[in-house]
Amino acid sequence: MKRLLTKKILSTLTILTLIVSLAGCSNSSSKQETTSTQTTISADKLQGALKDYTFKIGTSGTYAPFSYYDKDGKTLIGFDMDFLKELQKILGFKIEGDKLQAMDYSPLTTSVAEGKLDFAVAALCATDKRKKVMNFTDTYYNAGLTVITNKNTSPKEITGIDSIKGGKYKVAVEKGTASNLYLAAANVPQNSLQIHDSITTALQSLEDGKVDAVVHDAPGTAYYISTKKDTKLQMVGKWFAQDQSQYAVAVSFKAAKSNPQLMSILNTAVKKLRDDGTITKLEDKWCKAAK
Incomplete structure (x- = not known):
């Protein structure tokens, strides 16, 4: 019983650690245990x-x-x-x-x-x-991810994902999304990121010229641009991270x-x-x- 209790406590600590990292709250060993019992x-x-x-x-x-x-x-x-x-x-x-x-x-x-x-x-x-x-x-x-800029206010030097990895520009992203995870994994400096609870406010921040770019899923961005009246936003560069999106x-x-x-x-x-x-x-x- 003591051994089981210790194992449960360790599992709980692992869960809390992964929540902080935006991914959730379990561990890879649980993944293996779950998938190994699957039947067809x-x-x-x-x-x-x-x-x-x-x-x-x-x-x-x-x-x-x-x-x-x-x-x-x-x-x-x-x-x-x-x-x-x-x-x-x-x-x-x-x-x-x-x-x-x-x-x-x-x-x-x-x-x-x-x-x-x-x-x-x-x-x-x-x-x-x-x-x-x-x-x-x-x-x-x-799908895939894309970089979005404002035609009027964004620096012309932003032409795709490689342009913003160095942390020179202020980039908005929605918290907990694949875009957020991608930029974190690419070691984009935290002080160059503006984290939003919703993509709606992130895009509005770019529309208002308060950030230099947004990184988001390409399909939703294409829909936004095609349906948003008088938008100043555009997608730049190629879609990327298709294997993660x-x-x-x-x-x-x-x-x-x-x-x-x-x-x-x-x-x-x-x-x-x-x-x-x-x-x-x-x-x-x-x-x-x-x-």
């Missing part, structure tokens, strides 16, 4: 495979065109919302309280890592750092451990939606501006 499911057994399950599911609500509020300010719409409905049609699971929990990306990823949420469907990038503290399904959308459903270790087939079921469903053209239809509906 065949496509013919997929329909209704999760009909007896109710999950706590979170999203962002701030990232058009994937998850954002309609004009009424209450209804969540977007690629991810339709994608989630398609998963429900196949698998039959319910959402706790029939309501998604919408929150900013930093608390969203922490909630999944802590097991307070079972899933997150929020154009969430499957980064290596996040994989240490949560599971991810197979990719359902290939592919969108997937995040699944807590706790949820995966309680059902050893869960990841296989979800991956098989993602594959079905890709193979039958559903994902392509969703891309055509929501993401034309990002192509």
Whole structure:
């Protein structure tokens, strides 16, 4: 018993350390334990495979065109919302309280890592750092990161990601996102970063000329630029970090451990939606501006 208690205390300390680093609150050994117990499911057994399950599911609500509020300010719409409905049609699971929990990306990823949420469907990038503290399904959308500048106020020398790595310019980023993690890993000085709780305020800061650039997911940025009236913003340079910015459903270790087939079921469903053209239809509906 003493040995088990010691192990539990050490695990808790590891969790707290990883929360501070923006990635969440577990460890890589838990990842190995969870994935090693997974079993596979065949496509013919997929329909209704999760009909007896109710999950706590979170999203962002701030990232058009994937998850954002309609004009009424209450209804969540977007690629991810339709994608989630398609998963429900196949698998039959319910959402706790029939309501998604919408929150900013930093608390969203922490909630999944802590097991307070079972899933997150929020154009969430499957980064290596996040994989240490949560599971991810197979990719359902290939994205990338981009540098955004203001045509009128940003220095012309900013032409892409290499231009801002040295810390010469003030760069805004949304807390807890793949962009935030990427810049931290690239050792961009903290005093050159302006961390925002939401991408909306980060982009507005650039619109107002208060920062020199923003780093963010390219698909959402393309949508913003194409739909924002009188915007002064533009994307510069090539998309980058594609291997760290592919969108997937995040699944807590706790949820995966309680059902050893869960990841296989979800991956098989993602594959079905890709193979039958559903994902392509969703891309055509929501993401034309990002192509």
